[in-house]
Amino acid sequence: MSIYVLLMRDHSEGLKAIKNTGPAAVQGIVEALERWEAKILMGYRMLGQWDQCYIIEAPDNFKAYRATLAQEMSTTVDTEILPAIDLPLFERLITQSAQTAGPHSWQISWWARIARFVMYPFAYQRWGWKYFTEHAVHGKEKFKSVRAPCIIISNHQSHFDQFCLLKAVPPRIRSNLFFGAAADRWFLKGRKEITMQPWYQSLVMGSYPIQRGGGSRTLEYPKWLLDQGANLMLFPEGTRARGRHLSPFKHGVSILALEKGVPVVPVYLEGLKRIRPPGTKKNIPGPVAAHVLDPVRFAPGTSVPEATERLYATMKAFHEDIRGVE
Amino acid sequence: MAAYIMLSTLTDEGRKTLKARPERLGEVNKEVEAMGARVVAQYAVLGGYDFVNVIEAPSNEIMARLSMDLGSRGTIKVTTFPAMSIERFIEMMQSGSGEK
Numbered sequence: 027m028s029i030y031v032l033l034m035r036d037h038s039e040g041l042k043a044i045k046n047t048g049p050a051a052v053q054g055i056v057e058a059l060e061r062w063e064a065k066i067l068m069g070y071r072m073l074g075q076w077d078q079c080y081i082i083e084a085p086d087n088f089k090a091y092r093a094t095l096a097q098e099m100s101t102t103v104d105t106e107i108l109p110a111i112d113l114p115l116f117e118r119l120i121t122q123s124a125q126t127a128g129p130h131s132w133q134i135s136w137w138a139r140i141a142r143f144v145m146y147p148f149a150y151q152r153w154g155w156k157y158f159t160e161h162a163v164h165g166k167e168k169f170k171s172v173r174a175p176c177i178i179i180s181n182h183q184s185h186f187d188q189f190c191l192l193k194a195v196p197p198r199i200r201s202n203l204f205f206g207a208a209a210d211r212w213f214l215k216g217r218k219e220i221t222m223q224p225w226y227q228s229l230v231m232g233s234y235p236i237q238r239g240g241g242s243r244t245l246e247y248p249k250w251l252l253d254q255g256a257n258l259m260l261f262p263e264g265t266r267a268r269g270r271h272l273s274p275f276k277h278g279v280s281i282l283a284l285e286k287g288v289p290v291v292p293v294y295l296e297g298l299k300r301i302r303p304p305g306t307k308k309n310i311p312g313p314v315a316a317h318v319l320d321p322v323r324f325a326p327g328t329s330v331p332e333a334t335e336r337l338y339a340t341m342k343a344f345h346e347d348i349r350g351v352e
Numbered sequence: 353m354a355a356y357i358m359l360s361t362l363t364d365e366g367r368k369t370l371k372a373r374p375e376r377l378g379e380v381n382k383e384v385e386a387m388g389a390r391v392v393a394q395y396a397v398l399g400g401y402d403f404v405n406v407i408e409a410p411s412n413e414i415m416a417r418l419s420m421d422l423g424s425r426g427t428i429k430v431t432t433f434p435a436m437s438i439e440r441f442i443e444m445m446q447s448g449s450g451e452k
Contacts, residue, residue, distance in 0.1 A: 031397055031404045033359075049442040056438075068393060068406060069438030072357055076433060079357050081393060081406070110395035110404065113377060120374045 027083040029067070030090045031108040034078040040102030051102065055080075058096035062089045078103070081110070121216065126209040127224035129234040129247045134254055138229055139201060145230045153189040157301055157311045163194045165318035169291065172321050174199055175252045177290045179279055181272055181341060182261035184298040186309075191259065194293055194316035203257045206248065208265075209235035238264075245278060252286045262337065267299075272338070272345045280333035284324055290337060292319040294344045319344055353390065353408040355435045356415050359401045366427030380422070387418050402428075406435075 034055075036044070043051040055078075059066060064084040072079055084090035087109065094105040111119070132138055142149075154161055176199065180191055188205055195203065207213070213224040213235040220226055227233040234251070237244050248258055262275035283290050297314040319340060324333050362370065369376060381391045389409035397404050409415040412434065419432045436444075 029395060031395060044445070048445040052438060052442055052445075066438075070355060070357055070406070070435035071438060071441040072433040072435040074433040075431070076357075078438070079404075079433075079435065080438075081395070081404075106399065108397035108399040108401065108404065110397045113394045113396060113403075116396035117374045117377050120371060 027065075027085060028087070028090070029110040029112065030064075030082050030084055031110050032078075032080040032082060032090075032094065033076045033106045033108065034080070034099075034103040035075070036077045036103055037101070040077075043102055054098035055103070058098040059084075059093045061096065062093035064090060064093050121218075125215045126213040126235055126237075127215050128209070128213045128228055130225065130228040131247075131250070133204065133228045133232065133234070134202070134251065134256055141229055142232055143201065149230045150189050150192055153186060154193065157186065157309050158190065158314050159311050160313035160315075161190065161193060162313070162315040163318070164315065166194055166196065168318045168320060169196050169199065172199070172289055172291055174202065174257050175255050175286070175288050176257050176321075177252075177279055177283055177288055178203070178257065178259045178293055179262050179290055179337065179341075180259070180293045180295050181345065182263045182266045183295060184266060184302045186298050186302050186314075187261070187295050188259065190295050190298055190314045190316055191293055194318050199257050202255065203232060203259055204248075204251055205231065205233045205259045206236045206261070207231075207233040209237050242281075245281060248278075248282055249286065252282065252288060258282070262334075270349070272342050275334050275338045275341075277330050277334050279337065280324075280330045283322075284328060284330060284333055290322045290324075292322065292337065292341050292344075293317065294319060294341060294348070296348060317344065317348075353410055354412075354415075355392070355437060356407045356409055357433045357435045358403075358405040358407055358419070358430055359433075360403045360405065360422075360428045360430045361400075362402045362428055363426060369427050383421075384418060387421070388414050389418055 040051065056066060059082055062084065064082045066080055066082050068081040070079045071077065082090065084093065090107055094100065094107060099105060178191070178195065180187060192200055207227060212227050212233060215224065217223060234247055251258060260279050262279045263273040264276045267273050279290060294317040295314070296317065297312055300310060300312045301314065302309050322337060322340060384391055384407065389407050392406040392408055394403065394405045396402065407415070409418065415432055419430050422428060423430050
């Protein structure tokens with residue numbers, strides 16, 4: 027949800043409506059906003075150039091704009107919509123540059139792997155100990171038939187996904203596993219916190235940057251990692267799912283798997299959205315589970331769309347089974 | 353405490369200051385509170401203004417002083433509107449206290 031400030035100036039018709047119908051006129055505006063899924067956080071009647079000011083939450087720019095076209099509003103007020111940003115977030119944004127760093131090819135060196143091994147409890151396990159009241163793993167034995175390098179894919183619900191996933195991955199694969207992470211979030215230069223520094227992401231978290239919408243160039247580094255015998259973990263949905271559905275998969279995983287001839291292991295993660303849904307910073311402890319599904323190996327000649335469709339169908343079938351159980 | 357909506361726009365000087373010292377945003381809030389007012393909500397916005405602030409202050413005089421003080425620095429231009437919550441406005445309309 028995004029925040030908007032609505033400034034309104036009453037028409038003469040609007041003033042007449044307030045005079046004649048009293049609070050019903052104001053209530054009409056409130057109802058029009060709610061019809062378009064907007065929630066009023068604050069509302070003020072003002073003296074001066076503007077007559078009303080509402081601070082609202084709405085799903086997107088279009089719905090905020092559409093709400094102002096509702097009859098109750100369009101016939102009674104002129105509206106100016108100002109998309110708003112929380113001040114702490116704004117302060118953080120202006121201190122950041124848009125420049126990103128990485129990928130750091132040194133992350134596959136022996137000393138980086140030792141560093142990750144030593145930091146594993148701090149970087150990964152402690153989150154599970156703190157927030158996973160139950161951490162079940164199903165089908166871990168399916169990794170027995172998988173030789174490195176391989177690609178692990180998963181549904182993406184939360185920033186905690188990889189903490190849940192790693193318990194399902196055997197140490198021989200986990201010790202050389204690298205995560206694709208959004209460059210504009212995890213690899214920005216100029217942040218103050220150590221854990222948000224690009225070098226920390228590369229060294230301790232084993233992540234590498236993915237430029238959103240970066241095209242085929244984005245795949246150069248993961249191809250190089252696979253050539254070095256490293257394993258990859260990717261979220262083919264591209265970003266965290268907002269709803270309960272599984273978003274369509276992007277083609278990157280299929281391109282990598284087909285070009286390098288490596289198997290893909292789908293792992294379905296469950297319960298993470300309840301712990302930290304997108305858009306929140308509050309963590310709520312709860313049970314999670316990782317379900318390892320059958321590894322997928324593509325026959326020569328499989329096209330990229332076919333491969334993507336097969337991966338999506340595998341994950342979606344399990345997703346619907348789980349939702350059926352819920 | 354009465355409510356006020358303060359719409360502010362950064363001057364060129366203000367943009368430079370904010371880029372160089374973003375922590376000034378938080379410091380201004382402390383100065384507002386030192387003058388006896390309280391920042392209820394504050395947003396950076398896109399559009400005709402740069403910031404929208406909802407401020408509670410004891411009187412118009414305090415708010416006028418605050419607007420003057422903030423504007424005198426040359427970093428922002430402020431426009432301040434006296435406001436009342438919509439709930440209070442509805443109550444006022446229902447009680448008929450606005451009728452003549």
